Amino acid sequence: MNTKHLKNKLSKLALSMFRKDFFGIYHGSISAKIESNRFIINTKESIFDTLDNLIELYFKKDYRWNQASMDAIIHHNIYSQISDAKFISFSMPPFTTAYALKYNKIIPKDYFGYMEIGSINVVDPKTFEDWYDRAQSEISYYFQTNSTDIMVIKGYGVYTYNRDLNEMAKKLAILEKSCKILMLEDSK
Secondary structure, eight states, X not given: OOHHHHHHHHHHHHHHHHHTTSSBTTBXXXXXXXXXXEEEEEBTXXXXXXXXXXXXXXXXXXXXXXXXXXXXXXXXXXXXXXXTOSEEEEEOOHHHXXXXXXXXXXXXXXXXXXXXTOOEEEEOOSOSTTHHHHHHHHHHHXXXXXXXXXXXXXXXXXXXXXXXXXXXHHHHHHHHHHHHHHHHHHTO
């Protein structure tokens, strides 16, 4: 797949995720691995409804890393340690994030959530003061040791990866809908 086409696909998905409030203005990240030692990711100044400023990074850091999303190092660690990772996103879907504040496990009660994602443990980062420094290694370690492609982090958001961009988006959407249903049930 050529890079221009890939950037267009990421841009379209980012717009869709922005409209669903998964990404905020300047908040979130999305990337695609384009070779064994390169990936594209949004820049620090990205506004996700018009994601036209994706940057290409090599695994070896150079000046371009200064313009890249602050999540670039996390994406790099996932790509370099998990061969199935072709696409990665960090988002903050509101219902999933809110549900994770109250519960340690997400157990969908709807058909699609149950069949497609099953139960997901919520990871507690413990302290926010040093979380971002720890996240660089803890997120990829979690994926490696838990055989999952979705990580819900309490009070932080959701990291996910997949070999297929549409499948990654589908799982995020199903997770968000399942959490919305669970929250509606809790409000009774």
